[in-house]
Amino acid sequence: MRSPLPDYLLEVVDACASDRSGALADYIPDLARADPERLGVALSTIDGEVYAAGDVDVEFTIQSISKPFVYALAIQDSGLDEVLRRISVEPSGNAFNELSLEAGTGRPYNPMINAGAIASHALVVDGLSSEDERVERVLEAFSELAGRELHVNEAVFESEMSTAHRNLGIAHMLRAQGIIEDDPEEIVRGYTRQCSIDVTARDLALMSATLANSGRQPQSGRRIIDPRVVRQVLSVMLSCGMYDAAGDWITTVGIPAKSGVSGGVIGALPGQLGLAVFSPRLDEHGNSVRGVQVCERLSADTGLHLMESVQPARSIMSAPEVDIDGDGARTVTVRLRGSMLFTGAERVLRALSQLDTGDLGSLVVDLEDVFTMSDVAVRMLVEAGRRVALDGVSVTVHDPGELLGDVSADALGAAVVVDEPLAAG
């Protein structure tokens, strides 16, 4: 069988290709020379399966889509507190001023507008590094995210620098506010290089899928961004990524997203997938006309929306299997599976608390099919094991994947964790 998904993406591409409204960005000569008819869509699942249709291997400069990723690097390199001290996280609303600095604090409203993105760039590495070091850091990280070596498009870089008045204005102003401390011109040069990295829609789908996958690149499996940083980045993409009008995007599309002036749009739905669209004509907000359409259509067709309920806890546990040995002693085996967070752990605890421990001899908990456990879920499961063992039940947890980590003997009490798989029943 051939999967129908590529067919579906082709349909989407065909349907959206007919819209020729919008216009190329014209303030940079190189962008104005793009082929306006290009349209490519790529999806990547969090385990690295990529579905693609259309012009997904055409290179274009990443532009503002670099912002969420460099924001992530800034937090990784300088720490969240330091970054929040310099860049706020609020949607800028109908920003009628050119700077969008917050009253009082002087911070850029958020890292998705130029002021905040320039400030993010300045926080990469350690705030003291050189222009080259910052660009090097960004380029290496982006290459890892995309899974191939990326390069700066020097022609576009030169072209943008010649009309970078606005960004220079912003950078000098940020310097005046103390938001950045290095030379404004160097920072603008580095930032413009960051924006001039060539990518394809396929690259962007994998980069987005890394965000959807808690920071682990879906194909290499390497952790590139810390999960807490990913949470911050996705939150900010949701509220500030696409429109001045955050509420409209959250209600209708409901996917953390970011667009760029060269026609790219990315989206990332945590735990589900990353997506990327490329089509150069822009609407009056500066977003790719067809990019927005594809997002809206995917959200509507597929139910990909942050508020679409997935009820992850309901299938966390198989029905308990009960064995009674010759002595009449019951052994209960529960097999857990999937991604166990707080609500999953709650289900398990609830089931365990309802066990009649009267003639229960042994409880066996099998974690072999669990692929992630959050810290709170680990603590909850360990506490439950300890409590059941206190009731005089022999408790054994099979944890071949070592999800529980180093649990102290104190925490476990009489319960036992083994790293061997449960022998097949």
Next chain:
Amino acid sequence: MRSPLPDYLLEVVDACASDRSGALADYIPDLARADPERLGVALSTIDGEVYAAGDVDVEFTIQSISKPFVYALAIQDSGLDEVLRRISVEPSGNAFNELSLEAGTGRPYNPMINAGAIASHALVVDGLSSEDERVERVLEAFSELAGRELHVNEAVFESEMSTAHRNLGIAHMLRAQGIIEDDPEEIVRGYTRQCSIDVTARDLALMSATLANSGRQPQSGRRIIDPRVVRQVLSVMLSCGMYDAAGDWITTVGIPAKSGVSGGVIGALPGQLGLAVFSPRLDEHGNSVRGVQVCERLSADTGLHLMESVQPARSIMSAPEVDIDGDGARTVTVRLRGSMLFTGAERVLRALSQLDTGDLGSLVVDLEDVFTMSDVAVRMLVEAGRRVALDGVSVTVHDPGELLGDVSADALGAAVVVDEPLAAG
């Protein structure tokens, strides 16, 4: 074993009770008479298990927490288009005006501020109904959401009406803008009754859990709000529910939420749980001091955050079981489980598309452990079945829960759906 969760909630209550900052709302005499020391926390899972600690059975008036629910009723009764025509969905930012009407359209910024909530109230039933009919509708729906009969606190209602100048001002202005068409005084009276319904933290946890559960009351199992409406309501709660500063709440707590001036706060994490806190002292934003603290603490301790990745698709399918009969014909059986949305269906399709159909005689798909399937997942699975059958494989889908609904013969091709459970292997 006794579940450790109630102990955890008690800890949270104890830790937050020591904060005595903030002040009672004083503009309504009845609110100023509340006991400031009260503190209660309740969580409800989406299958109706309620965990509670502290003063969860003390009644207080629902106030602004009524807003998301009445917004839901307005959409159900008048349609989303009509509601959007009259009420926007944007955060109002640092609202420095008393009205928060959008420039140009004259619409209230969102249904979580008074102007939008008054307009929502006016759209309940059908926009032509009487004051009593609207209040009746609200009271019945709230009673169903809470799972018990609720009542208007007439003393608070009278007290609030005597100082309702601001709401009267808003309602007259909405009438001037054509946002409402009925008598402004009647609408304010009805709206004030809506705000004066007595509830407990336990009630609110169940009401929130209904939102988390796609609109189905967790204990009665009755669908009270349509899933698409729930999506809209949760989205608006996320961006407009708590602070003027939407970005801060989204990044740090990440739970769609709403607070009320009598000291309540609710939160709803789709597919996971509903929560409610009650503690009357308010901070300068008008949110319950301890209510916000409890939310922040729960989010931090438990990882309950919209961007926390649950990876629902990864456990959607058991490993395929292969049987080879005497003739050497293979039968492959796949058992699906959990909540199957787009990304879950993608996993299944990918697995099926990798099947070697060369000597495959039969494919058996078991849906018995699947508890929800989205429309797109149904279409994807049916299409996959049709395609595998086209390869000459005998395809049987066991769907005892009739999740696939009425699939046409055309869509299925040669594949067969039966509503009997799969006989145990």
Next chain:
Amino acid sequence: MRSPLPDYLLEVVDACASDRSGALADYIPDLARADPERLGVALSTIDGEVYAAGDVDVEFTIQSISKPFVYALAIQDSGLDEVLRRISVEPSGNAFNELSLEAGTGRPYNPMINAGAIASHALVVDGLSSEDERVERVLEAFSELAGRELHVNEAVFESEMSTAHRNLGIAHMLRAQGIIEDDPEEIVRGYTRQCSIDVTARDLALMSATLANSGRQPQSGRRIIDPRVVRQVLSVMLSCGMYDAAGDWITTVGIPAKSGVSGGVIGALPGQLGLAVFSPRLDEHGNSVRGVQVCERLSADTGLHLMESVQPARSIMSAPEVDIDGDGARTVTVRLRGSMLFTGAERVLRALSQLDTGDLGSLVVDLEDVFTMSDVAVRMLVEAGRRVALDGVSVTVHDPGELLGDVSADALGAAVVVDEPLAAG
């Protein structure tokens, strides 16, 4: 000789009559029935000479042109401090909210917008009076200002009350803010009556000329408004009277002004004249199209502009006349004239300080041709007299108009004030 001024006004009327752009206000049926072709212009000098052309005797309702005059009454009746506590004096800028209440204070931005005008109306008489008393007070004062008995147009009043939602909204909101304390509906009714008083362009020219004449009605000579109140009112008209864009009006026209929705515009140049235009078609700002044109044209043609320099001090004093009597003692006589304020008095003092008092026997100062002296000018002149007398000169001031008032003997020293005219030299 026939004055060419009426001819000039006819020319202006003819030139502006050809512009038929703009539209009648349509939200009140009675206004929508106005004859759109009407055009009248009237000027009144501060001594009551009225020049008129076109439809200057057609009645129309005064509408917002009532605002500056009722603001004046509010200050007179309740005191400037009390009024400033409730109404600010700032231009509202590109007011994008319907209320225009100042952040922090909750005060209406200024008395020229509806919120501020409703608050002004509530402060007429004493803030405790009845609806009828307030309307009575306004009607009497307006009649005195216009020099004839005016009446409320009850048909327009009824018509406006039926669509007064916005004003009711504002009034309730002002009540909520504590800006007004009476019943919001009564205040809106009184305010609407105030706006429904019938006037003609001729009436308005005299009303404006009263402002230009420091509050004294030019024809009756009666003081109706205190000069300090007039200063406040003219200042506010200048910055808030016509456009959201105060700077444009101040630079191009430079005349304190106010427009009304029925097509009237007034202007008042202090010490010079009052003007009024009537033409019902309005531009997008709600100002009479031709009314604005006439103002711009008058300002451009005639140099009537607040910043046009009149150099009042330069002719304050005739050349000193010197008489030498038989003993060789000199008598110097100075005749002052015009309106003597600070800079006029400075000229006189300077001249006196340059007098060689060596053989000066007498100084005679003649005030007969001075028609006003400010307090500071009185003090300066008296001090100068005292100082010259200290030099041993016999000083006599002829003040038949008693402009110096009751000057104490201490202040005068040896100088003498007589209320007889100076005998002709």
Next chain:
Amino acid sequence: MRSPLPDYLLEVVDACASDRSGALADYIPDLARADPERLGVALSTIDGEVYAAGDVDVEFTIQSISKPFVYALAIQDSGLDEVLRRISVEPSGNAFNELSLEAGTGRPYNPMINAGAIASHALVVDGLSSEDERVERVLEAFSELAGRELHVNEAVFESEMSTAHRNLGIAHMLRAQGIIEDDPEEIVRGYTRQCSIDVTARDLALMSATLANSGRQPQSGRRIIDPRVVRQVLSVMLSCGMYDAAGDWITTVGIPAKSGVSGGVIGALPGQLGLAVFSPRLDEHGNSVRGVQVCERLSADTGLHLMESVQPARSIMSAPEVDIDGDGARTVTVRLRGSMLFTGAERVLRALSQLDTGDLGSLVVDLEDVFTMSDVAVRMLVEAGRRVALDGVSVTVHDPGELLGDVSADALGAAVVVDEPLAAG
């Protein structure tokens, strides 16, 4: 007699010297080294009499007080239309952004804020000139305005350039908007030089008095700024010069004014006087604490306020003198005096139109004591002369100052203008 005015100024200085609140500007080292106790006040009449008290001869850098004068130069050099195309004239209100560019047009709100002042500087000479040419032009003009040769304080200039981030930010942004077209760094350097010119309070009083005197330097008598330009500059000073809150300054002080960060404040009342105060400690608005106090006190004590009525027309004309010759033919002589603008001319025309021309032989009009006539007044007087002559009266106008200029014979008809003084009656 010694004039009491210097005593009065000393009193004002003493009264205000006791206030030690506020703080020195500290962002520029050189300003932070100023002596905070300095206080000087100077007034200059429009004929160049200077009254001074306190530290009026201490040099300090002019800073923002240069703005209105350079705005004047920009208009003179580039034309008002060109300047308005690039710089608006609106108060910036509670400017919460650092740039204050107008939505839509991208223009700086007004020339009194840095963005508008930098744009003004760029328009000096001709928009194409070099940095040195612009600074040269400014320095020469300022020297002429002050009546002595001024110099740039190079130490302050260097000091300011080292922290000019904000102005560089603004200039780059203006370049991005197309408001300026030259190199942003050069313009900021020139602008900073302009701000670093050393002046004294005495200098500033004369510079302000030049504005008050329609652009003619009071002591040299040279016209430095065109009267129409002065009108524009004073209008903008009034609405944008001192506070974000324009309305408060207009109502309470009512004098077009401008302050600078080094502690200077100037005020100019058209036709009356210029004033300057110097005291380095600033309030939270960045205005000199004592500078504002002195202005408020002078306005309150002396009635110097734009809306204070001077009624210039009332003394424009002496009572007509009537002579009857032997033949019974009457000759009427009217002597005009002072500054004759529209309202003055109206008075004269009115008197002439009331003359009984029945047996009037001659009309003699004496302009010897008139020191200025506006264009409109000239036209009105000439038209009146023509009309009276048409009635058969012999009309002679004595115009020794040649105020009427070149009036055509057509315009005069049979009336005659002679440039000889009227022989003494």
